[in-house]
Amino acid sequence: MPMERLLASTAIEESWGESEPVLFLGEWCRIYSRRHKWEALDAVVAPYHWADRTKVDGDRVYLWELHERLLVDLAARFNEIHGVEHGIQYWRILVGPWLGYFTQALFDRWEQIQSAISSFDVSETVVLRGLVDARCASDMDDYLGLGNSWQWNHHLSAEILTGFTDVGVRSIDIGGSGPALTPEDGDPALTPLHRAAIWGSSVLRLFSKASDVVVTNACLRSAKTEMLLQWRLGQSPVLTPVEPVDRCLFNASKRKWVLDPGESRHAGFDECLRSLIPRFIPVSYLEGYRSLVAQAEDLPWPSRPGAIFTSASHFFDDVFKAWCAERVERGSPLVVGQHGGHVGVGWSFNHDHQLAIADTFLSWGWSDPEEPKVRPLGMMKDPVLDENSESPGSRVVLVMGNETPQVASLSSSALSSQFLDYVGAQIHFIEELDWRARDALLVRLSRYDLDWCLGKRLADRLPDVELDDGCRPVLDLLGEARLYVATNNGTTFLESIFLDVPTVMFWDTDMWGLTHLAKPAFERLSRAGVFFDDPIRAAGHVSEVWEDASSWWADPDVREAVEAFSIQFCRRSPDIVGDVRQELVEVRGRP
Template sequence: MGRLLVSTSIEESWGDGEPILFLGEWCREYRASDRWVGLDAEVLPYHWADRAKVEMDRERLWSLHEDLLVAISALLNARHRVDHEVRYWRILVGPWLGFFTQALFDRWSQVQMAVSSGAVDSTIVLEDLPDARVPVDMVDHLWLSNSHQWNHHVVARVLEATTDVPRRLASAGHLGGLMVDEEPSHEGLRARLVDFALRILSPLARSSDVMVVNPCLRSVREELALHLRLRQVPRLYRVGPVRGVDPDPAERGWRLKVADGDPFAECLGVLLAEFLPTAYLEGYRDLVAQAEEMSWPTSTSVVFTSASHLYDDLFKAWCAERVEAGAKLVIGQHGGHAGIGWSFFHHHQLSVADRFLSWGWDAPDDPRIRPVGTLKDPVLPERPEGRGMSAVLVLGNETAQVGSLSSSALSSEFLDYVDDIYSFVESLDPDVRSALRVRGSQHDVHWSVLERWADRFPDVDVDDGRRSILELLSEARIYVTTTNGTTFLESIYLGVPTVMFWDPDRWGILPESRPWFDRLTEVGVFHEDSISAAAHVNSIWNDVEAWWTGEDVVDAVASFSKRFCRRSPDTVGRVAMEIKAAGSR
């Protein structure tokens, strides 16, 4: 007897007591374990648990992305009766195209594995799911890709397009759309300042001014100072939401053909027309018109951003036009991972940038990368009583299903990562463990990490992620980081004693970055397993400062800091210098 293939945690698709094959661990939500523990169910292994396959697929998908860009550029030019270069469409559509292609490949690969197993005899497809829809823009796509409903719909379409697995249609019933906890807004005062500045200063601005949007400097003060260094009237630009339009089925009858004989490319060619955001198709002309309505420089020579080039389609539409007209695009490093690990996000930003401002690292074969130092230039809150007494451990956060490819814990590999953290805590001495404070994420997507933590370690102090990481660092005797992300760059930059540990097979480190991590390993800062890290923390706990200020540690940390989180005596000045240099070429 075969099994019912189940693609998500939506229980309406689980059938009525029949044997189940879950497509992955994301189907079994921890907080709902009472509803699946007793089922006759098996879980399909995850295809990207094999890191050799990740590397192989990375090369395949990076190459396919270039072919897709050429094909979709020609298609969109023809449909919109325009004649833009591939770089224009790379800036506007490239981020979504890469994210969607890699997400679809992930789901497609799991489906092929399930069908090839011979265990699948049918699946249930839910109809009328609110989230089974065309996204408005890139931001909308990112929200939807975390929705079980959207993923159920994607898998259903893959099954229909590429297999003969029998499908049983069922009603979605009472299910509502995706509910996402919004990030706390700090926009009130800033919004009022922006609106005031736009009204008062707009008449004084020049159409040739440098466009600075989302530079990710420390504060508004530094952003205003950057404008003054550029000798232009300070402006604070906001990027608003894209005006949505309804999808038109008559506009979506096309199929994109690339990579003959590639079964995934054939599936992708069919589904692109169904999932392409309306901002790039039905709403494209309105998007361009909305961008032109913004009170932004019309003949700028340089555009500088550290964030809007990925998510903000309104900005990207405006930016693509200006870059095609000759403006230079300067992109600042937004956070960690860049220069240390690899990701599609970083691959994309280097593919569109005329100049990239790194936090310290360079690449001898790419003169566009300019090491200027840590743009955010963080500052610890003052503590009159001196350094705190906590051992602060920050947990990572990954989506249940892959949104785009990177050298990190992918999908259910995250649960193996969580097990490593458990091993670390269980290996701590009692006095260290009693001082432990664990910071989770307020944006935990489906893995219920804080609930798992409370059940496993009810005695450990847990922060839910709403407090500033800088506040927690100010309270730390020692800071323990567990992912190849951003926070250890901030702690090292700020001089907070730091211990780092992660499995490099799960959180990859680029070969060219290895020498700096090897030096940290020699002095106990970086560890490749949790037991070693815990033993080191135990050994230095009674005198962390003596270890951290030792000559060998200071030298290794200083070398690492210079490479990956450099402190500049004049961050704003360095950024202004690089912007001016880009504009003069």
């Protein structure tokens, strides 16, 4: 007869019971620095439901279709609640990022819980009451922070377990204890130069026209470049800082509604989701909606912009989104620029959303015949190395990626518990390097560890390897690199190739899946010895070429593959500001 186990959903140890056998919902429960605690338990870990990448592909389709249905239903409900008549695109711009993130996060927890209780004999679960982060987010930015809180994730799992399963519940009131997992530092203080630029912008804004192009968070090389773009557009160059949302109070009486049930192959999840959306939707979209709209209308921005250009604010900045949604509905075109890597090479909800809201999308070089919105320009945040950088450098620089312990949104990447498989691949790679390459190796960790304890894991397993804590800019490390090693489908390898730093890439293509656009380019890189899908073969190649990486990088077959890839995914433009300007002028001139 199977042993009964208490189900623990997060790393908060107060939820692990007293001495009974435990079923951990996932690897995120077992923080490496606390292994003396969980190693002493009679505990097993539930297999991760998205370890099956075929399931990931199918669930991605289902979740996007569900997202579209939910937008229609939520738009109708919000129009009724707020006494407005906005279209779907308005609500997609304002609420769409949160709705997509929450739906996918809840589905991930739902599927994992259902899998666990169907595969194990679960006796009960502990639900902790009084957690500080067991609350509704105030806005999208706050929601992104809460998503990295063990307390909030415990609260979300508890809602599923108590409302939609037969698992017994043991309630414990503990107040605000338990690890909160808050990796983000506070916003960096503005420099005197930045403050002066903002003050100057407030003066120059007096000369703005109602039809000027609004440029905000464009993710160009610098604020100076952003202002140059506006000057070349023939308008007053101004900086448009992010405005924090004015705080409003949560009001439970305004949340006593549910979204009407829809048709779904996941009927139980659909019911759960539609009942929890009213309880979890950020205050800025419900109680604070009128305040948010008023705050957006008070912005000293053009009232009828000829175009709106951003590369980041369309995700997290609710004040911008409220302002933007209104202007787009009135006819202003929205231009979105590529913010970083993964886009075009891999798939993600983030990219699906930005294509859905943009009139034009400016890529770093790739195009898609099935998506006419995409305009291939080049790397808009074109990196430069410090002029004092060594050439060539002396190090083998390996930059590690990072993922949230529990899924925030769906993408072709290492999802949740799979991140430990990714870490294992890095360890295998390092162990297989010859001693010379290993002596030259510098491993850059992520600045935000997210409780993976990567530094401790690597130091315990590979005590002779030098680690960088991630606080130095990547470009500084690339300036020291004789050979750069990319280990995930992110941004840095695009920067290294753009800068012509000898680069070797490896990752699991089942996990970090490639788009149909990218596969031919990566096949060419693989034949040239630039890309590998196996850490052992990658280590052998690095050991062979690193001492004279420049000669290997100059090989005609390598050059041909790298240059073709660069043109497609990290193109160098002789005048990227002029290219962006031309696109904005064309968009502005459309009827």
